[in-house]
Each structure stands twice: as C-alpha cells, then as structure tokens.
Amino acid sequence: MKIRTLLPPEHIFLKAGLEDKQAVLRFIADSFGGLGVVRNTDNVHKALKTREEMMSTGIGNGIGIPHALTPEAEDIAVLLISLAHPIPFDSLDGAPVDIVIALIVPQNETTLHLRTLAGISGLCKRPGFLEMVRQSRDSRLLWENIRNTEDG
Incomplete structure (x- = not known):
C-alpha cells in the first residue's frame, strides 16, 4: 500500500510545538x-x-502511530506530524x-486498518526515511520525497 495516496501534503504538519x-x-482529532x-x-x-490506554502506539525509534477504528471516519485518513521537540510517549523502547x-x-474496516499500519511500518523502515522527515521544512517537498521513496 502506498501511504502517499492517503497522505496529501495538507495532512503533513512539520515542527509542531506540541508538549x-x-x-x-x-x-490529531x-x-x-x-x-x-x-x-x-x-x-x-x-x-x-482509548486505544492509547490499551497499549502505547509508540513503536520505537522516535515514532508514534496513534490510530483508531471509529464510526466518525467515512474513509481512512492519515496525518504525518513532526514535532519541534521529542516528547515522552510511553514507547516500547522508552x-x-x-x-x-x-x-x-x-x-468495520479492520483489514484496511491492518494493511495501512503495515504500510506505515514499512515506510518507516526504509533507509533514510526518518531522517528525511526530521529534516523537512516543507510539507509539499516532503510529500514528493515520500512518493520517491515509495516508488524506490
């Protein structure tokens, strides 16, 4: 699954000052x-x-993947947020x-949910991806770089 198809540039927020x-x-909401x-x-x-209380979605390496199945969503939607400063997230690696x-x-889209999580995980494992996000200052350029990464 190509994550970029679910992540238009306006869904990318860079250097957000969240504490x-x-x-x-x-x-996110x-x-x-x-x-x-x-x-x-x-x-x-x-x-x-509620999902976060079950188990942290901090998967390690500075990445959090908060997610939820909800009747509020008519379609799947993704956001990418880089934070201005790292924050505690009860991550698996601390x-x-x-x-x-x-x-x-x-x-009711559990299969799509799992496929999307797998796609996000795969993207995060690509060499250079995390550093590219951390260094980005322009959401449109980051989206282009994500496209190039996924087309690999």
Whole structure:
C-alpha cells in the first residue's frame, strides 16, 4: 500500500510545538476535523485516547502511530506530524517520540486498518526515511520525497 495516496501534503504538519502525548492526540482529532475528515472531533479524540490506554502506539525509534477504528471516519485518513521537540510517549523502547503518523479508519474496516499500519511500518523502515522527515521544512517537498521513496 502506498501511504502517499492517503497522505496529501495538507495532512503533513512539520515542527509542531506540541508538549505532550495528550496534546498530540487532541491535535490529531482537531486536524482531522479541520480537514473535513470527521465532524465530531471529541469522539475521535476519545477513540484515540482509548486505544492509547490499551497499549502505547509508540513503536520505537522516535515514532508514534496513534490510530483508531471509529464510526466518525467515512474513509481512512492519515496525518504525518513532526514535532519541534521529542516528547515522552510511553514507547516500547522508552525513547521519546518526534515523528507521529496518525490514522483513523471506519469502524468495520479492520483489514484496511491492518494493511495501512503495515504500510506505515514499512515506510518507516526504509533507509533514510526518518531522517528525511526530521529534516523537512516543507510539507509539499516532503510529500514528493515520500512518493520517491515509495516508488524506490
């Protein structure tokens, strides 16, 4: 799965000044609302928090992948956020997070949910990808670089 097809440049937020995990989850919900992806941002925020309480989505290497199945989502949607400063995220490796790739998925689309998580994981494992995100200052250029990475 090509993540770029779910991640237009306007879904990329660079050097966001978010101070903690709760601020990140709120930012994700509000951004999906502002982009017209969902109507009820409070329900999305609650779904993200509930998922995070089950087990941290901090997967290591400075990456967090907050995600939720929710009836608020009519289609799958992805956000990429680089943080201005790493924040604690209860990650599996104990390291703080500075790259967040968030997704919401319609409630009954579990297969699509898993395929998308696998696609995000694969992209994050590509050589140079994480450093490219960390160094980026322009969301459109980053999107172009993601496209080139996926076309590899």
